[in-house]
Every structure is written in structure tokens, then in C-alpha cells.
Amino acid sequence: MSIQEAALEGELERYLGNTIRELRRAHGLTIADISERAEISRGMLSRIENGQTATSLDALSRIARALGVSLSALFKNYQTDGEGAQLIKAGESMEVARRGSRAGHIYNLLSYHQGPTKRFEPFLITIDQDQPPYPVFEHPGTEFIYMLEGCIEYRHGKTVYELRPGDALTFDGNVPHGPEKLVEVPIRFLSVTVYPEGGHE
Incomplete structure (x- = not known):
């Protein structure tokens, strides 16, 4: 060789x-x-x-x-040409299991294969059934939520925000956060977490 x-x-x-x-x-x-x-x-x-x-x-x-x-x-992105763009066609996103999955959350990862460390994670999250208690999340970075469907009361620290379609919420992921009350299901929202410089493993 x-x-x-x-x-x-x-x-x-x-x-x-x-x-x-x-x-x-x-x-x-x-x-x-x-x-x-x-x-x-x-x-x-x-x-x-x-x-x-x-x-x-x-x-x-x-x-x-x-x-x-x-x-x-x-092998999908091994030695690929171009500028590193990634297209995920409708219906081809990866459904992944996360801690909230047991509470009726469905997580569809909209981008992946980003190398050994994650710089960001975009999820389409669907909640189609009310199964309390709801998970509480804490993680590095900044999270952005954009509501697409339904209505949810979402807690960040000591504050609860009511989110309806078109509403956007940006917050520090290190502060405990998560659903407080499902007001109107089904609920769908886009969640994008941007990690600090150096990424997140």
C-alpha cells in the first residue's frame, strides 16, 4: 500500500x-x-x-x-464536492429519540452529518398528545423556537410564555426550560440550538 x-x-x-x-x-x-x-x-x-x-x-x-x-x-458526504450545502427533502428528515420522546414529543432532525462536533441542531418538534410530566431541558448554547401550529405555554426559568403560530422565542439553553402546559394540540414548532464556539459533542 x-x-x-x-x-x-x-x-x-x-x-x-x-x-x-x-x-x-x-x-x-x-x-x-x-x-x-x-x-x-x-x-x-x-x-x-x-x-x-x-x-x-x-x-x-x-x-x-x-x-x-x-x-x-x-458514506453520504465523504469527499463530496460543492460548498458544503445539504438538502433534506420533505419527508426525509431523521426521526430521533430524545428525552422528551416519552412525553409524546416527536423530534425530526433537519440537518446532520456536520462533523465530530455540532455547531447547531435544527429540529421540527411535534407534540400530538398530552402526557405530563413534561421534560425539563438544560444545555449549552442559545435556542430559538418558532411556532407553526397549536398553542403551548413554555417555561424558561421562572417565566412562562404562551406561544401561538408565528410567535418566536429565543433564550439561553443553560437555564432550565420546557413545556409548561399544552393548550392546543397538535403542536408543531421549529427549534434551533446554536452551540458556543467549539461546538457540542
Whole structure:
């Protein structure tokens, strides 16, 4: 193997590792979760995520299934041309499991494959049933909410805001926040979190 081929192989391993780790975290899954689903040891999966080892297509296929994506999705943006634009067509956003999912929240991630650290996360959030208690969130960065449908009372710290279609709310994610009352369901809103410089893992 030439030096150039070795360098390209190392680049691919790092790309795949970063992509797998990002997808796993987007789904709120641990290495142990994926290890069990893909029938791959935790140590091996950790080395794959860190770009420290090559792996077979069979193993990558099992990891992709464990993540709920196609094998081709793992390679989607490898050595792509252009200016780094990403188009997510209607109906093709990734539904991910997050802490609020158990309270009737549906999270559709509108952009992904952004490298090893996240600079921002845009979600389309749908709440179609009232299942208290509601989750309380705290995270780095600034969050922006834009209401599309329904009506919700949303708490940020000690203040509660009533949000209706067309309303926008921007706040510090480090302050505890989350739904206070579902006034009118179904509720749909766009939530975009911009993380501090350096991103968020």
C-alpha cells in the first residue's frame, strides 16, 4: 500500500468514525446500546468511532442497521464536492429519540452529518398528545423556537410564555426550560440550538 493510499484509508476511517459517533449521539444512544444491537464488542466500536481501526462492510452494515440508517448513509458526504450545502427533502428528515420522546414529543432532525462536533441542531418538534410530566431541558448554547401550529405555554426559568403560530422565542439553553402546559394540540414548532464556539459533542 502506498503512502497516499494509507493516508486516504486513514481519512475514511476517521470520517466513518465521526459519522457513526454523531448519529449515535443524535439518537441519544450509548456505545453499549449500539454494541448490543450490532453484535460488536464495545472496545471495537469505540476504536471504530475514534478512527483507530478499519472494519468490514458486514460490520458497518450491522452498525448502520443499529443506528436506523442505510449503509450508504454512512458514506453520504465523504469527499463530496460543492460548498458544503445539504438538502433534506420533505419527508426525509431523521426521526430521533430524545428525552422528551416519552412525553409524546416527536423530534425530526433537519440537518446532520456536520462533523465530530455540532455547531447547531435544527429540529421540527411535534407534540400530538398530552402526557405530563413534561421534560425539563438544560444545555449549552442559545435556542430559538418558532411556532407553526397549536398553542403551548413554555417555561424558561421562572417565566412562562404562551406561544401561538408565528410567535418566536429565543433564550439561553443553560437555564432550565420546557413545556409548561399544552393548550392546543397538535403542536408543531421549529427549534434551533446554536452551540458556543467549539461546538457540542
